[in-house]
Amino acid sequence: MANLINLTKINFGNQFRTSIDSSILSLLKILLFISLYCILGLFIYRFANYMVTTFNKLGMPELALSEFFAFGSVFILALSIFRMDIFNSKDHDLLASLPISKKIIVASKLINVYIFNLLIIAIIMVPAYIAYINVASYSPNFLLLALISILTIPIIPTIIAVFLNSIITIISTHFKYKKIIQTILMLILMVFSLYFAYEMNSNLELNLFNISESFNNFFNSFYPLTKYFTSMIVDNNMHSMLIFIGISILSIIVLTIFLSIFYNKVTNKIAVRTHHNINYKHISNHSYFTNLVKKDIKRVLCSPNFLLNSCIGLILLILIPIILFFVNINDIENIALTEDTLIKYLPIIFAFFILLSSTTSSLISLEGKRIYILKMLPIKFSKIWQSKVLSNYIIILIASFISLVIFNFSLNLTLKTNIEIIMIILSSGLFISLYGLVINLVFPNFSWKSEIKVIKQSASSFITVITGLLIGLFIVYKCNTFPNNYIFLLFISFIIVSFILVLFLQIVGFKIFEKLNT
Amino acid sequence: MISINNFSKAYNKKEYVVKNLNLTVNDGDICAFVGHNGAGKTTTLKCMVGILDFSDGDILINGKSIKKEAISCKKEIAYIPDNPEVYDHLRGIEYLNFIASVFKVPKDKKEALIKKYGDLFEMTEFLNQEIGGYSHGMKQKISLIAALIHDPKVLILDEPFVGLDPISTHYLKEEMKSMVKSGATIIFSTHILDVAEKLCNKIAILKNGSLVYSGNMDDLVRNKSLEEIYMEIDNGKLN
Structure with missing residues (x-):
């Protein structure tokens, strides 16, 4: 019993301690x-x-x-x-x-x-x-x-x-x-x-x-x-x-x-380390940029915590059409939504869920004490941020297009709706990937002990999720006031803001990156 | 005394990390456990301490089986891992208090030993700081102090000298000598053959999970250095 009390005290102190002194x-x-x-x-x-x-x-x-x-x-x-x-x-x-x-x-x-x-x-x-x-x-x-x-x-x-x-x-x-x-x-x-x-x-x-x-x-x-x-x-x-x-x-x-x-x-x-016999055919001949992108994609896919928390929007985006594939929306009780209404708002739904999916808001912080490796590499910072943005963008594109394909099987989507959705996927995905990285660059956290601290509880992931959520809710709230060219306006807006974020990363980002210190 | 009998450890059914190991380290012995990276040293040490389970063979600590009487064995052991993972948000002194309470060290003795080893390893002024802010060497030292404050009869160390400054290394070696004089048993893994040669009276050499040599250091090292002999054993020239 004494050990249980001691251990509980130690665990509690270790988890909740902030050195107030x-x-x-x-x-x-x-x-x-x-x-x-x-x-x-x-x-x-x-x-x-x-x-x-x-x-x-x-x-x-x-x-x-x-x-x-x-x-x-x-x-x-x-x-x-x-x-x-x-x-x-x-x-x-x-x-x-x-x-x-x-x-x-x-x-x-x-x-x-x-x-x-x-x-x-x-x-x-x-x-x-x-x-x-x-x-x-x-x-x-x-x-x-x-x-x-x-x-x-x-x-x-x-x-x-x-x-x-x-x-x-x-x-x-x-x-x-x-x-x-x-x-x-x-x-x-x-x-x-x-x-x-x-x-x-x-x-x-x-x-x-x-x-x-x-x-x-x-x-x-x-x-x-x-x-x-x-x-x-x-x-x-x-x-x-x-x-x-x-x-x-x-x-x-x-x-x-x-x-x-x-x-x-x-x-x-x-604790078992799995031994994979090296197959020399698998030794990569890819460029360093491809390897950087692959490293970050693997980081996301190999961590259930990272995947389930940072890509929750994309997961739901895939699950919804799968459910609709088996269940007719008009048959679902307690949901005041018809198939036509769903199709009409589908681009907005895509935008909403994509805006909730940013792994880049944690990717710099997750380098942790290994950030020195990136800083020592003889490559420009532009390649580093591009690789991180691209890794998130690839994940968003793959998940969104899988979702779109299944939606096409579940619902009768027109060519116009498909194009609108693609425009939204490309623009909102680019925006949230860039935005998450900028926020993580401004609010990095390298002193984490558990990746959950970065993925769920860090300032950068919190700000990115809240911003994405607020923009998403704003887009949903305003969608009836711009009936015709709303999607096009959203597309242009996302592209313009993305361009500004790219300029920020190019001009200011590398200076911040150079000053990053664990 | 540590007695390892027909011990084998496999992480899966086909892949044995350690095969049929037999080794005895008596009271008053300091045994160096030497071998290449991945030879199975850490796995064996972790099994001795009860961190890892094993099915084949047995390991006895002062006559008690670590398999059957784990808690009783652990009361006599102090273990220091190669990469000490201690509670980062605790202060050094809180961690030592915790370890002392687990081993039920009386208050007076605890205070005296924390002071003694804190001064010896130049850690006293850092004991009030959070462990997260410690360097690797300081974490190693706090683990050492934690290991020593409960007067263990068996000391098991995994590469204890890595990251330690020369003064602390010296005092650790002196402490180890003093412990074995009073009847303790020590086994430690190391890649520093000079230290092993000068400090230990016993040596066990592991290669690909099999014991290739075990015995007295003096019997092995006569005209050549331990490094030369180790190279010969590794190349298969010496059996």
């Missing part, structure tokens, strides 16, 4: 984080207040709590599932050499994930509880039960996320090309998740004579533990509380035992 900047960062956390809490409180008031008018404010519980749990699950790899940690060799049991190591890692998710569920549930007690009557035990629920809610979604991620890792270690198999399995999991979400959505059948039961059924089918949670919080039912806590604790114990059985086997297999 060393600089005012670090202190400001913490203040900024706390401020953003509180502001987010206020927004959630306003939404919760609206939901509680609305459900209260129907005489069932507790449905708002069920809703927050169910969606909060699924949100944590979705957030954790692609980033909770228990087996891949840098401290494995150190911990494995110490007299600490595997169960303790696994449990400490699970607790670490749990603490992170606790912060998320607190920001969702605390505002909901405050909104609830402002409006509805509550039992004397409510505050105690609310506290217990906040501590308990993240457990099951964390367990499911870690379990699914671990299963994927365990399966992929049996293959020679582990990373590629892991990426494919993650994609399959994503497709299943989308299908599950669609199925859940279609389960909402409103019975006007018993709205409460309809919603309860929906939330229960969405997340089966909802009924125990509602019964515990609202009806003060101790039996439900015990079941809820019991299932959570039991699942932790079962998962800890399960993972500790596989822990050494999987970590051993991950």
Whole structure:
């Protein structure tokens, strides 16, 4: 037990530590984080207040709590599932050499994930509880039960996320090309998740004579533990509380035992270096530029984290036509979209998803301490930035054209629509590739320890995604005001901005690159 | 004492990294583990410590099997990897406290040993800094201090002198000599044959996963240097 506490403390300190004693900047960062956390809490409180008031008018404010519980749990699950790899940690060799049991190591890692998710569920549930007690009557035990629920809610979604991620890792270690198999399995999991979400959505059948039961059924089918949670919080039912806590604790114990059985086997297999016999025919005769491009494309494709986070727009762009190939859009319930409308807005949809796909926003940072290799190469900076932009552009072009081909099989696209889509692919893809690189050049981060820090949590990836999202939303919002030449205008706009970005890279970019220092 | 019996390690069913290794390092021995890159040294050391699993043979640490009594064995071992991966966002002192708590080192002893080894390896003034800011050599030193503060009976080191400054190298060698005098067992891998020759009384040479020589250093090195003998063994001239 002492080892578990020590290890948890060490993991927590190592993950969340910012040296507040060393600089005012670090202190400001913490203040900024706390401020953003509180502001987010206020927004959630306003939404919760609206939901509680609305459900209260129907005489069932507790449905708002069920809703927050169910969606909060699924949100944590979705957030954790692609980033909770228990087996891949840098401290494995150190911990494995110490007299600490595997169960303790696994449990400490699970607790670490749990603490992170606790912060998320607190920001969702605390505002909901405050909104609830402002409006509805509550039992004397409510505050105690609310506290217990906040501590308990993240457990099951964390367990499911870690379990699914671990299963994927365990399966992929049996293959020679582990990373590629892991990426494919993650994609399959994503497709299943989308299908599950669609199925859940279609389960909402409103019975006007018993709205409460309809919603309860929906939330229960969405997340089966909802009924125990509602019964515990609202009806003060101790039996439900015990079941809820019991299932959570039991699942932790079962998962800890399960993972500790596989822990050494999987970590051993991950450590295996696959020996590929060199085939001299494969020694590259390509130019250095081609090799630079290939290096960056491989960097993206061999990292499930990188692919799933930076290319999520492209993945969805391929998945949508595949789904439409099997399902007729006119048959899908709960979606007010016809085939004609979809075709009309298809170029806009392409622009929206492409603008969410920039690997270049991380490619400079991901060089990390190896950036010196690029800086020492006897080649001009223009070739380096061109290779990085081209690598992202190639990924966008391949994914988008695959999507377009499948769309042509799924829908009756006209030649005009095809041309418009191609114009959008070429221009928006070029823009976002250049934009991501410029932002990464201005906001580099070479001091990362895990690539997730760069891919998901760095300033450059955040700015690029937010900008892409805002431009995408603006394009969608304005698409009805420019009916005829809208696509052409977008094409020209993207090309002009891309040209400006190229000028920036040529004139200013190389100076910034020369000053880059790890 | 370390006793390796019929030990083999394969990463997959066909490819053996180490084949049928038998080696004994007694209490009071310093054994150099020598071999070319990819010979299987690190794999063997990791199996001795329990980082890697293995199916064939057994490794005994002071008579206990690392396979069957892993925790009990690890309590007697200190291991320093070739590339120490320590928690970058922890301060040096926090890391040492953690290791000391895992090995249940009493507070007084812990403080005395951290001071002793901190001063010896010139790390005391850096213990309050985050490990992420340390150089490779400093990370090596903090790993060494962490290894030494729990008084291990068996010391297993993977290329311990890489990245260390001359003064620290000297003190590490002196510390190793002092440890074996009090009955500890030490095995370390190295490519620096001069150090191996002067420091060790035992040597084991590994080639392509097989042990090609093991025995007393004095028996091997008589009229020639270890480097010359190693070259002959590697070329197959000496068996």
